[in-house]
Amino acid sequence: MSLRPAPLSASDLLRLGGYGLRARPLRAVLSALGIAIGIAAMIAVVGISASSRAELDRKLDALGTNLLRVSPGDTMFGEQAVLPDEALDMIERIGPVTAATATGMVTDTPIYRTDRIPAGETGGLALMAAQLDLLETVGAELADGVWLNGATARYPAVVLGATAAQRLGDVPAVWIDGRSYPVTGVLKSVALAPELDNAVLIGWAAAESYLDFDGHATTVYTRSIKEKVEAVRGVLGATANPESPDEVNVSNPSDALVAQRAAERTFNALLLGLGAVALLVGGIGVANTMVISVLERRAEIGLRRSLGATRGQIRTQFLAESLLLSLLGGAAGVLGGFAVTLFYAGTQSWPAVVPLWAIGGGLAATIVIGAVAGLYPAVRAARLAPTEALGAA
Secondary structure, three states: OOOOOOOOOHHHHHHHHHHHHHHOHHHHHHHHHHHHHHHHHHHHHHHHHHHHHHHHHHHHHHOOOOEEEEEEOEOOOOOEOOOOOOHHHHHHOOOOEEEEEEEEEOOOOOEEOOOOOOOOOOOOOEEEEEOOOHHHHHOOOEEEEOOOOOOHHHOOOEEEOHHHHHHHOOOOEEEEOOEEEEEEEEEOOOOOOHHHOOEEEEEHHHHHHHOOOOOOOOEEEEEEOHHHHHHHHHHHHHHHOOOOHHHEEEOOOOHHHHHHHHHHHHHHHHHHHHHHHHHHHHHHHHHHHHHHHHHHOHHHHHHHHHOOOOHHHHHHHHHHHHHHHHHHHHHHHHHHHHHHHHHHHHHOOOOOOOOHHHHHHHHHHHHHHHHHHHHHHHHHHHHOOHHHHHHHO
8 A cells, every 4th residue: 555645734834934934034034124125115115106196196186187167158149158057057967077166257246345436446356156165166265254155145245356355455345236245255366266366256146136147157167087087078068058069168178187197107107117126126035045945955855855755745845935935024025115105205294105006916926926936946945856965965
């Protein structure tokens, strides 16, 4: 009856792999350190670059990369067109649109500091009816006071744009169409909608109730998913005015969006290149360690072979040792790279971003490195005959 060696269980392989590392702790630590540095460098480079890109995206978003404007154009007879009353509601139903708001010009309505200002000295200010969500959509901020709310938007109250506030001075109220309108707030300069700087803003309902406002939007501001900006622009005209889409003007996407996408492509290429170099360095370190380990442990290999260990078991032992060494180094590298990213992003006041694919890719890469780097030494160890191994020891 022939005797067959028992297969090695997972726990046996773990103990064998761990024994090889424990027997030479300094070399194991140094080898794992080499992998850890390589993986940490990859994670740190990816994390810092991703954090930098997140900061760049934040700044570019502030420039309105996903902001589009819709306004009425001219009719076929050369007259000023009008957006339908339902234009804003229909635009809000577009799938990729995340926010939409509107302003409406209140024409032929001069604005004065007091009722004693001569009729011709209006200061060239524009009176606009505004939706309550205007600030969030265009990224505007208040310099003083409060914005219109559900109550004040129905009654005579206004908010001044930055330039309008400078021209009117520090006044508690303005005089419009024979009535005093209290000033509830003042806006900071709005980079994405500079036309608001020279405006006096009133609630939509109040403009319809107290002034000669027809309720038609003259500018609709939309925010959409960045990847869908061009697609949204293509349907805005027909959505805002289905009967006469040619009578609608739609702004072009910001040049910042083009710059943002170019930066993303550059960052992606950089991450792939640096990550590949880091992994290559780690893999060479593991391969070097395992080859030397096979040369130094020929006596152990010969003894195990003489006691009945098969070539497959020897090969599996060294492969498991290589994988374990790589995993230890990879785990330490992921933690190290994550810590470096958090520290550096914190010093730069950036949002800390470490993509999950980088963490998962780093751990998966260590497995591949361990398998590839340990394959040749494992095969070489398995090919040693017992007499050859014991004789060379």
